[in-house]
Amino acid sequence: MKKAIVIGGGNGMGLAISLDLIGRGYMVAVLDIKAPEEGVLPEGSYSYEYIDLYYLDEERLAELAKDEDLEVLMITAGIGRVAEFELFKTYEIEKIMTINATSTIKILRLFYDRINSDRDFYAGVMGSISGWMSSPMTAVYASSKAAVCRLIESVNIELEVAGRANRILNVSPASFKGSRFYGGPNNMDLLSGPAGEITDRLFERETLYIPQYEETFKGVLERYHRDPHEYGLHSYQYKKDSGRAADKSRMRVGYLSGTFDLFHVGHLNLLKRAKEKCDYLIVGVHNNGKWKGKETFIPLDQRKQIVAACKYVDRVVDSCPEDADAWDLWHYDRLFVGSDYKGTERFNRYEEYFKDKGVEIIYFPYTKSTSSTAIRKAIHESAKREEQ
Structure with missing residues (x-):
């Protein structure tokens, strides 16, 4: 044929x-x-x-x-x-x-x-x-x-x-x-x-x-x-x-931030889901995990290289202290975050801040998968056994 x-x-x-x-x-x-x-x-x-x-x-x-x-x-x-x-x-x-x-x-x-x-x-x-x-x-x-x-x-x-x-x-x-x-x-x-x-x-x-x-x-x-x-x-x-001029781009820019220490399949799935909901995905990588009270094992520059190698990511940047600050730099249309943040003081503040900016906050439901916390726990337990 x-x-x-x-x-x-x-x-x-x-x-x-x-x-x-x-x-x-x-x-x-x-x-x-x-x-x-x-x-x-x-x-x-x-x-x-x-x-x-x-x-x-x-x-x-x-x-x-x-x-x-x-x-x-x-x-x-x-x-x-x-x-x-x-x-x-x-x-x-x-x-x-x-x-x-x-x-x-x-x-x-x-x-x-x-x-x-x-x-x-x-x-x-x-x-x-x-x-x-x-x-x-x-x-x-x-x-x-x-x-x-x-x-x-x-x-x-x-x-x-x-x-x-x-x-x-x-x-x-x-x-x-x-x-x-x-x-x-x-x-x-x-x-x-x-x-x-x-x-x-x-x-x-x-x-x-x-x-x-x-x-x-x-x-x-x-x-x-x-x-x-x-x-x-x-x-x-x-x-x-x-009358055909379109001052606003039809590209939907998405943004999410994270530490991405001990990169695992849960991180990969998060990036994939975010990319499915935007045309251009910017990822901010935190300097360390102190804001969550956790230590980081992998240096910032290496974590950025790992995230940048993911096919779902278009640009990797240093994260800002607040995701709202990142909007001033990147003017994204969608902010991605886990559903456990919905209703928190911080994200209630974001919801108010973004009202007149055309930004949609998308809360991804938590899905059970490999986590950095579980990997850290396994590393610490392994280290303790070796010390004994």
Whole structure:
């Protein structure tokens, strides 16, 4: 059976392309952070697999690339927001660049043995018209897409010089009506036509497709090249007036603090649960355990290295005396803590402090597992036996 992979195929244009490929007789593997909307894709014609391009599972993708029945790879996943550059935190910049550029380029490399081959293989990537010109108020998004546009343009030359027939299609739209990219619902009636056009061009081995090029974007690009500065000023005002600006990031930043001495599976589960409820997890590590009346066995710098090595953690910092102080530094959206703290004087104070800051305190219920206290007790008992 002919097979296709659509990364980002659970939503928007990726979902519409998945449906179009199914109509052409392909068994489609949808790789996305969320499963496709129920009822859109026919049962038995697709499979779903979770993927997060921020934490790319290269081993799994390399395995998928070896499937001899695979003929199509389409990458449509991407994130961004309309806002001035000063409103972006560095971790949001990192996430946008990683998902839109770095991971996309890595995926193309992982499948490159299939692309750079005499066997038919069809690869495409959702770029953006903003990757071809200055784009104030979407500067970070445009930068990520520009990287992909240049990569595809350059690699297609290498494929041509090598005598290969396969190419990578760069689809560079402005936006698609019927997509959830700007927060609206998916509408397959609006998306199916453009999806079919994209797939047609994919199989024709075209290298660049700009939807509505003749009607709109040929003139737009000419105006840009004629006077980039004037075009940039116009573009800025257009986005300002469009009402699409989003001053607040849609990334949910989480924070938790702990000593993390004698790191064990209970710590690991805590970090995993926290990461499931945020997009970017910052962990503050306490200097010592004196605040709990406990000694620490492992030095602070080593404990920070251990926590940083955990795949669920995005950033490790020295903890502040109070978690409320940490908010002044990191402006997190969610504070994670054990349920035994709920109702305490300290956290009642936090609840009041965070009322006007949009911060949600999430109390994780206590689960019985290995604990640092139990490990310390075992160490002390072992030491006593050795002394006897």
